[in-house]
Amino acid sequence: MSLSSHQFESILSRVEKPSRYLGTEVNSIRKEGANYFRVGLAFPDMYEIGASHFGLQILYDILNRDESIAAERIYVPAPDMAALLREANLSLMTLETRTPIADLDILGISLLYELNYTGVLEILNLAGLPFYSHERNETHPLIIAGGPCVCNPEPMAPFFDAMLMGDGEEQLLQLCRSVQEFKKTGGGTRRELLKKLALMDGVYVPSFYTPSWDEKGLQRLEPEEGQPPSVKKAVLASLEAAPVPLRPVLPFTNPVHDRLRLEIARGCTRGCRFCQAGMLYRPVRERSMERLLQITEVALAATGYDEMSLLSLSTGDYGCLADLMEHLMDRYAGEQRAISLPSIRAGRLTPELMEQIKKVRKTGFTIAPEAGSQRLRDVINKNITEEEIVNTVRDAVSLGWNQIKLYFMVGLPTETDEDLQAIVDLADKLRRFRTPQGKWGQVTVSVGTFIPKPHAPFQWAGMISLDEAMEKFRFLRSRLKMPGVQFKWQHPASSHLEALFSRGDRRMASLLVRAWEKGCVLDGWSDYFKQHLWDEAIAEEGLDVDFFVSRQRSLDEPLPWDVMDIRVTKDFLKSEWEKAFAMTLTPDCREGSCAGCGICDFDTIEPKLFSEVRTEKAAPPRMPQHFRSLKVNFEKTGPARFFGHLEMIQILLKALRMAGVTFKFSIGFNPKPEIRFGDTLPLGMASLCENFTLTAGAEISAEGLEDRVNPFLPQGLKITACREARPGEKEDPVLYYEVRSTDPFDPQKLEAFAVKEEWILEKPGKKGKVRLLDIKKFIVHMDITEERVLSLSLRSWEERTLRPAQVLTAVFDMTPEAVSNLEIIKVYAG
Incomplete structure (x- = not known):
């Protein structure tokens, strides 16, 4: 059932944060009409998480540049909206044109976080679409996945027709055009279409690979004839000419990233052995400073943001960072536009950079040592020293920062109690620095549980148990109870679930469906995560969680994610695994010789780096003095x-x-x-x-x-x-409202109100106290002008005010739900 405008507004009046569902944002693109090839870009989490996601902004911009394609956005509705949609038998729709998802040509879903996986099922269910790809046919949209989690596609493989691995800028547009052409020419069955798509770099079609399990429970995949044993990821050769959203959508509500996102580089070759992203996004490709300044000028004018964020896996390694920061702050500091940096490497955040950042306001300051001791940092190839960490924090505090955030992990391979104590000792040392005003530093120590992720050198490691993780957190919590230190930790139960879906195989799909049927959705939110329901689902599926999560894997056993070739060789990952236990460091290849990871062919795929070139700075705009x-x-x-x-x-x-x-x-x-x-x-x-x-x-x-x-x-x-404005002018004394209802107003209730000398309303006050208000003192005029139209004028009384909703509830005995369905308009103030 489709959603009419009246039904839509009626539902919005009954949910929290209704602007999540409007789709009228500045810079959003609406292409009305039946002639467009319609693509839904779905994010399997709520609006405020997904609306500012940079990858989706890029794809939205690229697809909508094609005049024949209409790309529209979809997010998981909050539980209150989802319940109302189901109650009214209404389909989830796209934001821009309210097109039912089932009517799309392609539904693309981004997989960025394993705890979002139930959100995929929530979207499909609210759209009225079967979960499993084999249950869908040519009348349904083609359902594809993209994003970093596709590096292990198997837990989600049964739900998707195709999955895209790697950089999506070129691949998604090519895929859409291939499907367009196939449909125009009446090309044949869905299977024939998928065979055509499987020829593209980075496209994995799960139905072409049959799983089997040996006596040890290890999954192997048998490709159909003509299909490769593994699918190579798609790689964008250069960022310099890659499309950038110059007019990104301006999200409503309070998005997690309410700022202009500038991707200064993609990829990282630091080689941290726990880091999946550092392997997936290789090679390093930087944007030139000149291009970034052009993007900034146009995008800030098109968005009105007052803050910019420089995006990269390792922002401090960007070759032109100091010069770029100087140019940006000289140009925009006078307009009070700030720059924020993500977690930055100690030793790379120099006092000069900090001085640039603080010209407008001191944005967040986060360092990720990951491990407390130098020994363990060498094991994980985190090439920073305690001296660099201490010096960076000392410099920051001396320049006025007194809020310092540190991020660590527990459960890293070879970790001991001495490594945990080193976290405590480091925090104790850092909290003792004082700002120029004499304030002590405030150190927040955030700790998560290490998850051995696919395609990282530590992919063969086992994850510590829940009990072990809790013991480590108790160890840290008891010892970090000191002035100036705040301890934060993520519950390891959610980390274990993340690990299960990160490291699992196709047997995870039925577990996911069972958990969703029990009510699991939005598992990335602590408010919605239901561990007991997951425990029930796992028990009913008979899954051995330790087999997937806690077991150290043999270097020669088949891995579920072997079907995805990220172009970093398994031999390189094995050598890094062995180097970890020898505590042998591998330097960043941008500063030394090639490490032999296998990503570069030195033809089209190779690092693209820029070095600082002093260029003439644009004159900053003259700021008003009057x-x-x-x-x-x-x-x-x-x-x-x-x-x-x-x-x-x-x-x-x-x-x-x-x-x-x-x-x-x-x-x-x-x-x-x-x-x-x-x-x-x-x-x-x-x-x-x-x-x-x-x-x-x-x-x-x-x-x-x-x-x-x-x-x-x-x-x-x-x-x-x-x-x-006139000096000293006061607010208007009387406010005039018009109230429209779908049902007639009761004139007898209005008459009963008119004949009474007073009409007492109980109004909740502070600290649970109830105040008694005579609402007749606030009402200047109230009359039913038409059967379904009420005219109401209110004034303040003894510095108190009254809302129309309170009057309607008191005089006409309306319930809050009935009041929410009214159209109340303030028509005049005077």
Whole structure:
């Protein structure tokens, strides 16, 4: 059943964070009509996690550049929305055009985290699609997977028609065009289509590989005739000319990454032996500084972000980092646009870089030593010393950072209690540094459990048991109870489940279905993770978890993920495994000779590096020295009524920046634009008369401001007027509302209210106290103007206010659900 606009708005009024489901974001792309080849790009987690994912932003941009393709986004709905969809027998749809997922040509699902796997089943179920590929036919969309978890495709293989391994920029577009052409020419069966797709680099078709298990329980795959024993990953030769989303979608709500993402490099050759990503994303390919500056200029103008993040597996190793930071901060610091770096390698974060970062505000500071002792850091090939860690933190604290985050793992191969104690000793040493103001450093020690991931040198290791992990966490927690140190840890139960799906084979698929049927979904969220249901499902499936998770594997046994050739040779991984126990370091090949990992053919696949070249810096824009105060009126109607107050503020600030409006900023460590809003509108209420006061540069004229800003606002938000603010002007004393209902208002209840001298409402106060309010003192006027239309005017009384919803509940005996289905509009203030 498809979803009408009325049903859609009715449902939105009953869920938390309804803006997750609007699809009206600035820079989102809607292609209406039946002639498009429709591709759904799905992220198997909730909107605020997936909406800012950079990989999906890239693919969304690439596909929508093709005039014949409409790419649209899909996320897992929160449990309240999922329940309402099922209750109403409504299908999950794409955000942009509300196309039912079952009507798509291709559904592409990103697999980035094993605990998202139940989200895949949730999407398929809400779309009305069979889980298993063999249960689907030509009437269903082609369902494909991509993302780093495809490096071991087997746990999810039974659900997908095809799986893409490697860089997706070229492969996904080629795959879509192949399917388009196949459909246009009436090419034949789905099997014939899949045979054509299997010829592409990086495309694995699970149905062409038959699993069998030997007496030890080891899976082997037998390819059909004509299929290779393993599938080579797709590699993008260079980032320099690769497409970049210059107008990325601006997510609503509070996304985990609300900033411009700049991918400065892809790949890492540091060679940490636990690190899967360091093997999967080889070789290193950097973008030139000139290209990055061009991208930044265009993308900031198209998004209004006030923060940039430099993305890379090892940001500190980028060849032009110091020069790039200097250029960016010279250009954007005056506009109070900050730069944040991901976890950065100790020794690479120099005082000069820190000085650049703090020009606007001190963004997060995270170092990942991974292990506490030098001995164990040598085992894992983490080529940093304690001296480098200490010096980096000392420099940071001396420059004003007093919040330092450190990340470690427990359960690494050869770990002893002495290695754990070294974590404690390091934290104790670092907490003693003081800022120039005399503040002690605050050190957060975050610890997770090591998971031996496929295609990393430690893939043969076993994972420590739950009991062992808990004992190690207790050891650390008891010893890190010291002033200035906070200890955080991830429960090893979720890490063990992650390991099971990371290291498992096709037998995991039925476990996943059973767990989903029991109610497991959104397992990456601690609020939703249900360990007892997973334990039940594992027991009912009869799976030996230790066989997959805790057992150290033989170097010559077949591995479920051998079917995926990441182009790093198994011989290299074996040599690194052996070097670990000899505590022999392998240097980064960008600083020494080739390590022989096998990724490069030195023809099309090889490192692409840039070195610092001093170039003339662009003159920074002249910032205003004089300011004026502007009173701006705006409407909040239609889908915009589902914006929360704080997210609406961020939407407006981004739009003002995109329109070229300069701000006056507050003074302090975290400067904010000087902007003040009037009455906070309840979620779901529309208004024709909202306002805010903005202190802007004196060159910004009130005249025509709405024409400059409105093109950058989402549907339903609209600036209607702007004028100079008057000193000392007060808020409007009376607010006028119109309330529309699908059912008639009861005139007898209104008459009963009118004849009483007072009408007492119990209003919950602070600390559980109940306040008694006479709502008649707040109501200026209330009348049923039409059978289903109520006119209501409210004023404040003794510095207290009343909401229309409270009046409707008290006078007309409406339930909260009934009130949520009303259309309440603030029509006038005066």
